[in-house]
Amino acid sequence: MKTNKLDSIENFERELSQLELAKPSENYVRKGREIINERRATATNFDISTLFSNALAIVGTAAVIATIFVSFVMNAESSFQSDLDNAASAAYEIEKVDAHRLVRSLETFSQQSFASVSTAEEFLLANCQDCHTATYLSAFIPENIEGTPDQISRLMQENIVTLLSNTDS
């Protein structure tokens, strides 16, 4: 009986070996290498105006981060951690996302600076240790917001906590 089953699986496997996955397009490798080479060129092609504008951008960003950090520390540090814990347990209950990973991801996330929602999303996708947490968190990135880390992570927590209270009720 067992032998028949094995034979049948092997036949099925043989039958499926007639199929194969679609090959990538001809441009796939060329375009990938172009992407890397463009970044390589950008990394070495400096001029004075780029340096100057970069310096200005760095000073500006540092000022914004310092302001956010001070207000963050002054107003919300303790409640932020408890919100994170609540959000994590909510997420765990609802989606079975690993609570510890979620907290770590949100903490790392809230320490970053983002120029836009898409960069925030990029960060999540690139940094979350597991796909489920990344996709779970990215659903909570608020749309249409020029995101500072504080704004985005706070709104995400609020959304998750709202989800928790809705589920509780």
Place this chain on the structure above:
Amino acid sequence: MLELTKSRLLRDPETVKVRSRLDELDEIFCRKNLELYLSALAITRDPNSAEDCVHDSLIAVAELKQDIKELEPYLFRVVRNKAIHCVKQIAKNDSSEGIRDYLVTRSDSYENAKLIDQIKEHIGYLDFNHQQVLIMKLFSDLTFDEIAKITENSPNTVASWYRRGLEKLQEKVHENQ
């Protein structure tokens, strides 16, 4: 003055680090471009989206500021995360328009065309891990070791997912015959 600044910047530790990361990324992509594409295709089941996921991941990794210890597994993880995100977006927008077939036959025959339809219909009902391993092993000849590296699991786990997935797929196909 400009040349002097440029040569200083080329020796700048930060610039050297970025360049070295990009060189490594280029080397990994040249060596593993097919596996990267297949790991995305196993999730998106759309060749165009799979290519886009890999290209988007290259951009994301090339532009990261933080240090990454092992770039190759990291790149695979980013590609897979992006592919999952992409599937979610496609489902959200309910747009299957323009999706190319991800399965093709090695030889043209009516039976093979029918088999493709059956597999495409039933594979989606399997467990997510079983689906991916089946697609990568059955249809693209990757080894269990290679699939294990891509999915960050042990070869034994991957092999067991493959066997269980194959059995379930066979059951489903035969149920409907």
